[in-house]
Amino acid sequence: MIPARVSGPPARAVARITASALGPYQTAVLRIGISATWLCFLLREWPHRHELYGPDSPWGWDMARQLVEGNGAFTALLWSDDVLWFEAGYLFSVVSSALLLLGWRTRTVSVLFMAGVLSLQNRSIFMGDGGDNVIHLMAVYLVLTRCARVWSLDARRARVRAAAHGADHGQPPHADATGVVLWSVLGLALTAVTLGPGLGWGWALVFWGLWAVQALWWALCRYAPDREPRAVADIVANLVHNGALLVIMAEVCLIYATAGWYKVQGSRWQDGTALHYPLHLDYFTPWPGLSELVSSSGLLVMLITYGTVITQVAFPFTLFNRRVKNVLLVVMIAEHLSIAVLLGLPFFSLAMVAVDAVFLPTGFLRGLGRYARRGTARLRLPGQRGGAGRGDAERDGDGRGRPRTLVG
Template identity: 65%
Template sequence: MRSALARAVAKATGQALGPYQSAVVRIGFAATWLFFLLREFPHRHELYGPDGPWSWQLAERLIASNRAFTVLMWSDSTLWFETVYALSLLASVLLVLGWRTRAASVLFMIGVLSLQNRSVFMGDGGDNVIHLMAVYLVLTRCAQVWSLDARRARLRGSATAGAAGPVLWALLGAGFAYGVLSGHLGALWLVLFGTLWTGTALWWLADRYEPGGERRATLDVLANLLHNAGMLVITAEVCLIYATAGWYKIQGSRWQDGTALYYPLSLDYFTPWPWLSELVASSGVVVMLLTYGTVLVQVAFPFTLFNRRVKNVLLAVMMLEHAGIAVLLGLPFFSLAMIAADAVFLPTGLLVWVGARVAAAWGRVPLRGAAPRPALSPFPGAAPRTPLLGAPPDPRASNAGEAASGTGP
């Protein structure tokens, strides 16, 4: 018992688990938010800006009561809104690429929370998931693979090389200081941003002046613990979303009689392809199977984490279900957000295989024969220990869901 506990502690402190899964979650959510902001760019003023039905005065009154975080309430000028929207776009791009990922993840979180909390009635279930995951991603070392940070670490031996990182954190620190001095940051956000800024500064100093010292090793252990805790929270959050959705559906009479799917297929708002919706809705058997299948998969999925093969099958079914929702009901960003959340359970072997094929298709890394040239590949298989990225990821390492269930990839 003690030896098993010791092994578990050593694993949790010695490496950041699920490097490939965290990279997919990072890319998935950042890309989803980026595509959403780009699609809504012509309507940004009506959604989150000065022309929206939820006025700045109404938002100010609501935020004064619920203490939600949004930098959009620091000023009611149009220029400030445009700046925040542009920075949100930039942060999404940087997070997809994995450039200065820790700072980019903080900027991404600020952008997501600022826009969504400015107009709380504009979102749906997908926005709620992005809202949560934007916070959790800050805790993770999600750029160990498939990132520009990992590439820089291989080329220069450290991801802190260059002046871009300190400059970026100095700008974030200046914004943090302004929020404190102006009284816009509450106690919780004051502690959160202060801890992030201070921890990053300590990490940079230790990595620059004591790369092999005890302080650096201690910070590495703490970062691994924080990452693994974040991945565990993401895993639990996804299970909770499906379990809650499934059990609430069971209580609905339309889900019980197998007709629930028929009604959204008959609404103009959810029928981007009327002929396809009519085709599906015209078959009572198909509607019943899809309705019952949705409930069954959502209720059963959290229990399948104890069986790797069954979990992988249901995971594929859920991803196909969300793809169907995107096409049938016209909810692409909700579906992309849920697929990105589901990716935390993808097998490591599959992700390594996909990454190798994508790299080969990119034409930079041969699968066989000559030694690969990782410096030229945007899809590396591993990276050395780097600041805010962690130790070299082991392709054999289990993902978060498999680690929780005790099974391997």
């Protein structure tokens, strides 16, 4: 019996979430924002790295090891208490953040970025201001997304190959020596840490699974580009990406909803004076004159206090109306930038702005990208102008024409 053809909105919705990776620009902004925030934090705290996560940390090596053994968290910094091992781990996190920011071999670098973030944050769990929790979560989710479809070195490499070889979406890539070497080296490193002490079996399965998926993906794209297993693999990748994007959006809504409802229960938030108190704490007053100016106006303090609660509680419900959602996004981004300046929490604010970007309209982000390209083109010498045309940029927006590599 031949099943009837399914049509209508449900069928179109299923086709859309299986045929393409949704939100390529939104996930690209998330990738850039989270990696840039973590990179800036690591560079800013470079002189204090030993006190934060190293041998001079108040959260001692023995205490951290006992905690990790109890909760099964991943951190490579506890595999050895040698100072050189810590320096290598810190530098590893810096390099992986920079590579993820640029979008180089993103499928692999996103895993390395996650390993670097977890290693440092799980070494000293009490170091952070709230933004570290957001980076912690997003580092895990980015591994599941196809976040380098646009605005990355991977996308640029795909355009160059397509222009040079006339590659199509289904055509297998040419030999990728860099990808094969990188995959092999990481396999040897993973073997070493699996046989050595420190890496639990749970995390070993996670990393070995990701490593094996890279090999399977490359083999399908290389030797069966036009067959059904390759199409199924692409559908699965799109589903994983779209599912991760949905989880990220739900996570952002949950952050704001819980923060807003907890504030509603506080008496200081109810009477509109909550902002007054942090503005008089030395830790949250990098600009005493500015803090004094804001706190001197009772009406302004009350409006900001109530506005913060209303914005956070209302945000999840505004997703049903695009215009209201966009207005509220502007308000929330402005609020986070104000927190960065007024309360001296720049990395928390940057992390929240990055996750807010997943709700930005695609048209706005594409326009922002065109503006950035025009700006960079003006900085080039006349003889250096060129690069991908409008057609390449538009094609890269939905991922067509991007050859598959082993660890690209």
